[in-house]
Amino acid sequence: MESLEAELDRARDLSVDELADAIESIGFECTRCGGCCTGYAPDEPGGAPAGAGSGERDDDGDTADPNNGDSGCHDEREPHTATVFPDEVRRVADAAEESFGESYDWRDVARPMPFGLSEAPDGEPAGETFEWALATDDCGDCTFYQESDGQGACAVHDSRPLICRTYPFSVALDGTSQPMGEAVDAEGVVRAHECEGLGRDISREDAAELAAALKQRAVRELEEAIGVRDTYDPSAGERADGDVVVFDSEGPKNADGTPVGDD
Numbered sequence: 001m002e003s004l005e006a007e008l009d010r011a012r013d014l015s016v017d018e019l020a021d022a023i024e025s026i027g028f029e030c031t032r033c034g035g036c037c038t039g040y041a042p043d044e045p046g047g048a049p050a051g052a053g054s055g056e057r058d059d060d061g062d063t064a065d066p067n068n069g070d071s072g073c074h075d076e077r078e079p080h081t082a083t084v085f086p087d088e089v090r091r092v093a094d095a096a097e098e099s100f101g102e103s104y105d106w107r108d109v110a111r112p113m114p115f116g117l118s119e120a121p122d123g124e125p126a127g128e129t130f131e132w133a134l135a136t137d138d139c140g141d142c143t144f145y146q147e148s149d150g151q152g153a154c155a156v157h158d159s160r161p162l163i164c165r166t167y168p169f170s171v172a173l174d175g176t177s178q179p180m181g182e183a184v185d186a187e188g189v190v191r192a193h194e195c196e197g198l199g200r201d202i203s204r205e206d207a208a209e210l211a212a213a214l215k216q217r218a219v220r221e222l223e224e225a226i227g228v229r230d231t232y233d234p235s236a237g238e239r240a241d242g243d244v245v246v247f248d249s250e251g252p253k254n255a256d257g258t259p260v261g262d263d
Helices: 004-012 016-026 086-100 162-166 204-231
Strands: 110-112 125-130 132-134 145-148 151-154 169-171 183-187 190-193 244-248 251-253
Touching: 004 204, 016 169, 016 183, 016 190, 016 204, 086 132, 162 204, 169 204, 204 244
Parallel strands: 125 244
Antiparallel strands: 110 132, 145 151, 169 190, 183 190, 244 251
């Protein structure tokens, strides 16, 4: 396996034109189905199963409550999980504050990545994990997902994280992520993941824009992985404010995004 630094060099050398060629060959058009933003059934590779949204929503995108307290969520759905970098958490929080006119803190935007965490006796998560996932609502949907007339939208669309900008594509380099299940199509180093929009015509301009974001994400993921490795502190759990420690490129953090203290 190549070192992370070698893979980072490969990511930086990726040709946007070649990535765009691959995306054009596979084809893609977003159908605004919301599958990549919502919780999913355990037997599905990711995203909402066809015809199984996470509950009826009102015109503001909020989950309806037709049964006097029943959230309308489908049972046994896994939460949406999308990696978000530390600087992206802050950018999304700023965008949400501007859009909704209220304060958003770290935990309004992100939660500790669930992978690797266990359940403490009180039912809360515990342990160490790496990186952050976008926050989810009670239905397991991204907290910024909105839906109206059967079409999905993002409340912070212009500031959405790179993984959202580039789904359903990824780059097959060691140290980069493969979101929401195994690849269902491939062209060169580009991998395509489960999405009903695959195989549709895409303009060269849109393919090039997506390719540029895909390269940027590959570089950022590897830079983040190197940062996590270099700032990892195995003793951080002893100083944490709670039962969870999250390691990102900025150092160990508590579950609310504050740095783990040095005392």
